[in-house]
Amino acid sequence: MKDNKGAGLKHFLNKESTAGVVFSLPFIIGFLLFMVVPMGISFYYSLCDYNILSPPVFAGLKNYIKMFTDDKVFSQTIGVTFYFALVSVPLRLIFALMVAMLLLNTTKATGFYRAAYYLPSIIGGSVAVAILWKRMFATDGVVNHLLGIMGIQTSFAWLGNKNTAIWTLIILAVWQFGSSMLIFLSSLKQIPVTLYEAARVDGANKFSQFFKITLPLLTPTIFFNLVMQMINGFLAFTQCFIITQGKPLNSTLFYTVYMYQQSFEFYNTGYGAALAWVMLGIIGLITAILFATKKFWVYTEGV
Amino acid sequence: MKTKRKIGKIFYHVIVCGLGLVMIYPLVWMVMSSFKETNTIFLTAGQLIPEKFVLSNYINGWKGFAKITFATFFKNSLFIAVVATMGTVFSSALVAYGLARCRFFGRRALFVAMLLSMMLPAQVLMIPQYLWYQKLGWVGSYRPLILPYCFAIQGFFVYMMINFIDGIPRELDEAAKIDGCSYYGIFSRIIMPLISPALITASIFSFMWRWDDFLSALLYINESAKYPVSLALKLFCDPGSSSDYGAMFAMATLSILPAVIIFICLQKYLVEGISTSGLKG
Numbered sequence: 001m002k003d004n005k006g007a008g009l010k011h012f013l014n015k016e017s018t019a020g021v022v023f024s025l026p027f028i029i030g031f032l033l034f035m036v037v038p039m040g041i042s043f044y045y046s047l048c049d050y051n052i053l054s055p056p057v058f059a060g061l062k063n064y065i066k067m068f069t070d071d072k073v074f075s076q077t078i079g080v081t082f083y084f085a086l087v088s089v090p091l092r093l094i095f096a097l098m099v100a101m102l103l104l105n106t107t108k109a110t111g112f113y114r115a116a117y118y119l120p121s122i123i124g125g126s127v128a129v130a131i132l133w134k135r136m137f138a139t140d141g142v143v144n145h146l147l148g149i150m151g152i153q154t155s156f157a158w159l160g161n162k163n164t165a166i167w168t169l170i171i172l173a174v175w176q177f178g179s180s181m182l183i184f185l186s187s188l189k190q191i192p193v194t195l196y197e198a199a200r201v202d203g204a205n206k207f208s209q210f211f212k213i214t215l216p217l218l219t220p221t222i223f224f225n226l227v228m229q230m231i232n233g234f235l236a237f238t239q240c241f242i243i244t245q246g247k248p249l250n251s252t253l254f255y256t257v258y259m260y261q262q263s264f265e266f267y268n269t270g271y272g273a274a275l276a277w278v279m280l281g282i283i284g285l286i287t288a289i290l291f292a293t294k295k296f297w298v299y300t301e302g303v
Numbered sequence: 304m305k306t307k308r309k310i311g312k313i314f315y316h317v318i319v320c321g322l323g324l325v326m327i328y329p330l331v332w333m334v335m336s337s338f339k340e341t342n343t344i345f346l347t348a349g350q351l352i353p354e355k356f357v358l359s360n361y362i363n364g365w366k367g368f369a370k371i372t373f374a375t376f377f378k379n380s381l382f383i384a385v386v387a388t389m390g391t392v393f394s395s396a397l398v399a400y401g402l403a404r405c406r407f408f409g410r411r412a413l414f415v416a417m418l419l420s421m422m423l424p425a426q427v428l429m430i431p432q433y434l435w436y437q438k439l440g441w442v443g444s445y446r447p448l449i450l451p452y453c454f455a456i457q458g459f460f461v462y463m464m465i466n467f468i469d470g471i472p473r474e475l476d477e478a479a480k481i482d483g484c485s486y487y488g489i490f491s492r493i494i495m496p497l498i499s500p501a502l503i504t505a506s507i508f509s510f511m512w513r514w515d516d517f518l519s520a521l522l523y524i525n526e527s528a529k530y531p532v533s534l535a536l537k538l539f540c541d542p543g544s545s546s547d548y549g550a551m552f553a554m555a556t557l558s559i560l561p562a563v564i565i566f567i568c569l570q571k572y573l574v575e576g577i578s579t580s581g582l583k584g
Binding site: 013014016017018019020021022023024025026027028029030031033034035037038039041042045099102103105107109112113114115116117118119120122123125126127128129131132133135136138140141142144145146148149175179182183231232235237238242256259260263264269272273275276279280283287 | 315316318319320322323324326327329330332333345348349394397398400401402405406407408409410413416417420422423424425426427428429430431432433434435438451453454455456461485486487490511515517518522533534536537540548551552555556558559562563566567570573574577
């Protein structure tokens with residue numbers, strides 16, 4: 001009897017439909033426990049007056065209304081973050097594409113070059129690099145020293161000026177173009193050589209080859225990169241948090257850092273939760289806009 | 304014609320090489336500075352090679368702060384990164400197999416959920432998860448840094464492995480089934496060994512991400528003996544706590560060493576991971 005039961009269980013577990021669920025169980029649990037539940041809780045808190053110390057009091061849309069009508073810093077961080085993303089992402093993609101084109105003709109040193117260009121994007125997100133960056137742009141840092149060697153004596157405070165501080169972060173972001181470069185490199189290699197040969201026979205020069213063949217065929221890759229990096233650009237945290245802390249005068253205050261400050265420094269947890277939800281909305285909006293423009297400039301085969 | 308081509312070639316290498324040097328200059332500068340005498344670093348910032356190579360920065364930096372040496376911080380980081388990586392790679396493989404090879408009720412919904420989880424960034428979840436882990440009493444422990452990853456919540460890895468499993472012929476599964484192998488046997492004896500390249504790629508990325516992770520350590524770890532390297536380094540370098548830039552650069556250099564070693568030894572897997580899964584997304 002006991003044996004029979006064991007065999008029955010074994011048989012049940014080995015049915016395709018059961019096995020599928022068993023294998024997927026980690027994700028089912030993880031998704032519910034670490035994504036759905038937290039998002040649900042935070043949605044409730046975003047509708048409350050809540051500051052960790054005292055219990056939450058339901059307040060309706062108060063937090064959201066405050067954000068859009070009575071919080072100058074909020075609109076400022078949106079501006080800063082969009083500026084950062086809209087400048088750094090296209091620059092990074094242009095660099096990535098240019099270098100990928102350069103590395104396309106293989107020489108003995110290509111492996112080495114590829115490594116040199118790719119290394120910064122491997123470690124660029126680390127605290128070590130953020131600290132290094134902060135010291136590089138200090139008044140007595142390496143940037144001013146190198147300018148001095150080139151004949152421009154200066155002790156300019158790059159991080160203290162509200163026009164240049166954001167650019168130190170943009171340069172840091174552009175510096176990490178390596179992974180986009182690799183993606184471009186692999187899709188450049190997939191463009192059939194015959195297309196270029198045909199173009200050459202027709203008398204097209206390198207310039208028009210690039211704009212008529214290479215660029216259109218790369219648009220799907222560019223699109224993918226653009227979507228992913230606009231989102232990531234909007235989410236940058238560590239670099240801003242360590243290098244500038246939003247200074248000077250909130251001119252580099254990224255949205256995520258502001259969210260952190262509201263929740264963990266000012267203890268406006270309910271407000272922070274509302275900020276997180278608005279961020280999700282903004283990311284959705286960016287993605288939707290990019291997808292809406294897709295049909296105007298992204299090349300799809302066979303259409 | 305021949306000389307013209309040669310000049311062109313030299314020109315090409317000068318440009319590519321020069322640009323490459325600009326790219327890695329900041330890193331080389333940091334490493335070199337870590338061997339300079341600490342009070343000369345910024346006086347000689349424009350000069351790359353130290354006049355005198357000293358190791359004192361490494362010795363001073365290693366002492367850490369609050370009587371805790373960097374040995375502890377490195378041990379903490381290693382523990383977190385290794386355990387979280389093993390958890391995430393194994394659980395992702397399980398889920399990937401289930402989604403790739405079994406037909407069951409709710410499979411499509413799970414697939415959509417997985418794509419959603421790829422789209423939902425950690426920064427959006429920062430506050431929601433904090434509130435939830437606080438309720439669970441996890442704040443102050445390593446649980447928020449490790450446990451969630453043991454439940455395949457990084458859809459990126461699952462997606463990569465599904466693609467890999469799709470490339471394995473189903474005939475292998477069928478043959479094993481006829482020989483009396485269960486789904487669990489197929490997974491452990493056939494699929495796991497065959498997807499090992501994907502497992503390695505996922506392990507590398509996961510390890511580096513966990514090692515670098517600063518935000519969750521900042522949120523959840525509040526006891527200095529438990530700090531991972533990323534957080535310890537940040538506090539070590541905060542103005543006020545230290546102005547020993549030599550020691551700072553020395554510890555910063557050590558903290559990126561694991562990533563650099565992985566990069567040098569396993570570059571092939573990294574490049575493959577980026578160019579294949581990046582394209583398929």
